[in-house]
Each structure stands twice: as C-alpha cells, then as structure tokens.
Amino acid sequence: MLRVYCAGPLFNAAERAEMDSIAHTLEAAGFATFLPHRDGLEFARLKPELEKLGASVEEAARILDRAIFSLDTYQLLQRCDVVVANLNGRVADEGTVVEASLAWHAGKPLVLFKADARSMLGGSDNPMLGGLGDFRMVDQIAALPQAIHDVIARGRADGVAQAMERGATIARLREGSDDLNGIAKILYSDSRV
Known part of the structure; x- marks a missing residue:
C-alpha cells in the first residue's frame, strides 16, 4: 500500500480540517497517509510534558522544534512513497514549501494541490514552487488519488x-x-x- 505524506498548513481549524479531508479522501482510495498534526508530534501537547521534566520554556521549544523537524523529515523521505503538498493560500505555507522541496530533491513523486484562486503573482504562483510539480496543479481534493497514480505512472526523471x-x-x-x-x-x- 502506497503511503502519502500530506503536507500543508495546519495553523487554524479550517486548515487542519482541509488537511483531514485530503487524508480521508486518500485513505478512502486505498492509500495510507502520514498527516503531521494527527500522526506526528503536537507541540502544544508535548511541550508541557517536557517542562514537567525540568526543561525551561525555551529549552522545551528547542527540543520540540528539532524533534518535529526530524520526525517529519524521516516520514517524508523514508516512510512515505508520495507527497501531496497543499498550497492553498495567497502564498504557500513555508513548511509546505520545504517539504515539497525535500520531496522534489529526493526524487519523490510529488502532487501539488491548490483550490485557492489567490496567488502572489496576479493569477500565477511562484515558478520556483510550480516547477517542483512540473507545473501541474490539482484543484479538486477528489482528483488527488488519480493524480497520485498519474505521477507514479509518469515516473520521476531526475528533476534536479x-x-x-x-x-x-x-x-x-x-x-x-x-x-x-x-x-x-x-x-x-x-x-x-
């Protein structure tokens, strides 16, 4: 079973709900998923536990930043076969941009998703981001399973x-x-x- 890393913004309830919807759609289509806010480390819940162990507020934050970066990088590069990057927003979430860049550089199949018409460049997204997905963009959540099959079928030539x-x-x-x-x-x- 292919495992999909779901990259996207997670900073409010609407963003988390959209990411949940992406993961549920992929799971219903037979994919396994890694959804960082569901399957990874949750900063707000783990930080108090580190502080109970004696870490200062700053130290706990540093420990968690490193742990979240390490876990998500491991999941993306080692455990997942494909990455779906949710680029919704006027500009894409910076963490999502890093995750998409890691996937592209590693030669992982990458699907860019954007259903949001807002863009930084008057109707176009930054070509440095669009190029990571070979300038292909999926704009419907329901189309993501087929887009994953398509990107795998195309094969990944060495984009770098x-x-x-x-x-x-x-x-x-x-x-x-x-x-x-x-x-x-x-x-x-x-x-x-």
Whole structure:
C-alpha cells in the first residue's frame, strides 16, 4: 500500500480540517497517509510534558522544534512513497514549501494541490514552487488519488538534473547575448519539442 505524506498548513481549524479531508479522501482510495498534526508530534501537547521534566520554556521549544523537524523529515523521505503538498493560500505555507522541496530533491513523486484562486503573482504562483510539480496543479481534493497514480505512472526523471541542464542552457544563452528576442525564440522552439 502506497503511503502519502500530506503536507500543508495546519495553523487554524479550517486548515487542519482541509488537511483531514485530503487524508480521508486518500485513505478512502486505498492509500495510507502520514498527516503531521494527527500522526506526528503536537507541540502544544508535548511541550508541557517536557517542562514537567525540568526543561525551561525555551529549552522545551528547542527540543520540540528539532524533534518535529526530524520526525517529519524521516516520514517524508523514508516512510512515505508520495507527497501531496497543499498550497492553498495567497502564498504557500513555508513548511509546505520545504517539504515539497525535500520531496522534489529526493526524487519523490510529488502532487501539488491548490483550490485557492489567490496567488502572489496576479493569477500565477511562484515558478520556483510550480516547477517542483512540473507545473501541474490539482484543484479538486477528489482528483488527488488519480493524480497520485498519474505521477507514479509518469515516473520521476531526475528533476534536479533536468532543471540544472535547462538552467545551464539558459545561462549560456544569457551570457552570450543580450538579444532577448533571440533568446525568447530559442526558448519557445525548445519548449515545443
């Protein structure tokens, strides 16, 4: 059974409910899930326990920050097969961006989900984030199970290597000429191959 890491914002009841809905939809489709606020460490509940053991407020917070980072990184990179990153919001939650970046760099299948029309760049999301999902975005929770099957079926070519190769080509074009029209023509013809 494939295990899905559900990355997304968790800072209020509505965000947690949306993440619960994503996990429930995936579980109903036969996937196992890791949902950080359900299956991980809950800062507010564990911090008092550390303080009872003698940790200062600051020390307890540092211990928990390290533990949450370590557990979530382990779950994402070792235990989970696929990552679904919920990007809802005008800008994506910074933790979700890190989790999506970890997945991309590790070559994990990654599905980007965004049902929110708000965006930072007048209708478009930051290309540094969209590129992590090969500029594919799912906008319906019900479509996530199929999107997972699709990303697995496509296979994960080495996205890092591909981006580096494309970036090197663009850098050479840019260094060799200030002719933006000429560069645009080359980029356009390469995109149609």
